[in-house]
Amino acid sequence: MYSSKxxxxxxxxxxxxxxSAGxxxxxxxxxxxxMIYLLPIPKDKITEFGFDISPAHAGNLINSIDFYVPKNTPVYAAASGTVIEVMNNSRSKGNTIDYWDKGNFLEIMHKDNESTCYEHFRYRGIKVKVGQKVKMGELVGFSGETGFTENPHLHFQVNQYLGKDDFVTVKACFSNFKDVYKIHHKQ
Ligand SMILES: [Zn+2]
Structure with missing residues (x-):
């Protein structure tokens, strides 16, 4: 079902x-x-996924997941919440850290100081605005490959905030992808 890229x-x-760059x-x-989240992309569009297939998944981003999906795959809110950050105007991509902040990015705040983050949307691919309330499963945009990446994919992370701008990522469980941690492919 899942191929290895x-x-x-x-x-x-x-x-x-x-x-080293902090x-x-x-x-x-x-x-x-x-929380039990909804998988933020259609499961049948995933060609590969994993926790350790990106150099960005280090330190406090260690529990991030990459879902390899074709460009323009619909992205859904993993839970209900309020949009707190959107970056939507990047067209750049590259595989050096110079592209770290060039990925089109969405963050939705949920309850208990927990948020979900989604990255690498296509140029202007995010369809919601800061301050907007979204429901679990609502379409929030279309995937792409902007930012620090080599392949089209959706980067997904769950943040638990310890203070302002201070967070750790935690492991996410999905109601419609319960075996996500069992069929994880290593390179
Ligand atoms: Zn990632």
């Missing part, structure tokens, strides 16, 4: 730069979220 060694070698904080967590 190659991420270049060069791309993975950027992990040490991600850490793009992630050293805090990590091995906790699971108490």
């Amino acid at each position: 190659n991420v270049s060694k060069f791309f993975m070698s950027q992990k040490s730069k991600v850490i 793009l992630v904080t050293p805090k990590t967590s091995d906790k699971y979220s108490k």
